């Protein structure tokens with residue numbers, strides 16, 4: 178299933194981001210640590226590389242991501258030029274307190290009253306950009322919520338007399354190349370429900386959970402992971418919770434939503450949907466197959 182989601186307000190958000198990029202010093206790119214490559218927006222990379230802005234990549238939501246995967250992603254991103262990556266949770270004030278210092282290190286010529294450090298927070302929807310901004314400002318300046326596209330326009334604030342901050346709307350890109358990326362982003366609620374079928378997304382998520390986190394599945398839903406696929410898992414959730422429709426059949430749609438919500442809330446345990454190794458494998462499999470030369 179190919180998922181595409183580029184709602185109208187994002188065309189103007191992209192234009193506005195390009196304009197703002199001219200007059201900021203550093204980009205803080207917030208990523209969901211559970212899907213940091215699938216959620217790496219090529220538009221954001223192009224915009225910042227065009228203006229040669231350094232980037233602090235924040236792998237956010239590490240409180241609910243798999244720590245081993247997060248460590249591997251940190252090494253992966255920190256090997257990129259002009260990028261510094263850090264793993265944290267924007268819900269933890271102690272973690273967020275490190276951010277201004279890290280930004281200053283990336284633009285040491287700024288950060289005075291005359292030349293304030295100007296930071297723009299960017300990322301795809303629902304990764305925690307506004308949560309980060311509120312935590313930095315230590316007040317509820319922007320609305321946050323567990324759904325994509327909560328922020329619809331840029332908002333700028335003074336953090337102190339030598340630093341300014343801009344929160345931006347979550348930005349997608351017009352064509353998601355790999356179906357699995359679209360599904361991971363839908364599972365993580367970075368893509369609106371109007372663009373997806375919840376059962377398909379939940380079945381995809383279920384396959385990953387069964388393959389990589391079978392013990393967590395058993396612990397939460399009391400079913401064995403062996404021999405199951407994502408659709409079986411949705412059925413097992415419906416059975417366990419007693420979700421039935423009027424005619425008595427299992428309510429698979431409701432069970433799919435439960436599975437998705439459990440992953441989104443982190444109640445299944447600390448889970449990541451991709452690692453640098455799984456990504457490489459996926460990209461390799463997606464390459465066009467080279468024809469074997471004919472034997473003479």
Ligand SMILES: Nc1nc2c(ncn2[C@@H]2O[C@H](COP(=O)(O)OP(=O)(O)OP(=O)(O)O)[C@@H](O)[C@H]2O)c(=O)[nH]1
Pocket residue numbers: 237238239240241265266267268269300301302303304305306307308309320321322323324325326327328329345346347348443
């Ligand atoms: N578990 C966990 N949840 C987080 C963290 N940071 C943010 N969230 C949650 O993620 C959801 C989205 O947060 P927002 O700050 O609204 O995300 P955003 O990137 O501004 O989203 P848009 O404005 O829609 O683009 C909210 O439910 C937050 O509570 C974190 O570090 N850990």
Ligand SMILES: [Mg+2]
Pocket residue numbers: 306307308319320321327328345346347
């Ligand atoms: Mg927001």
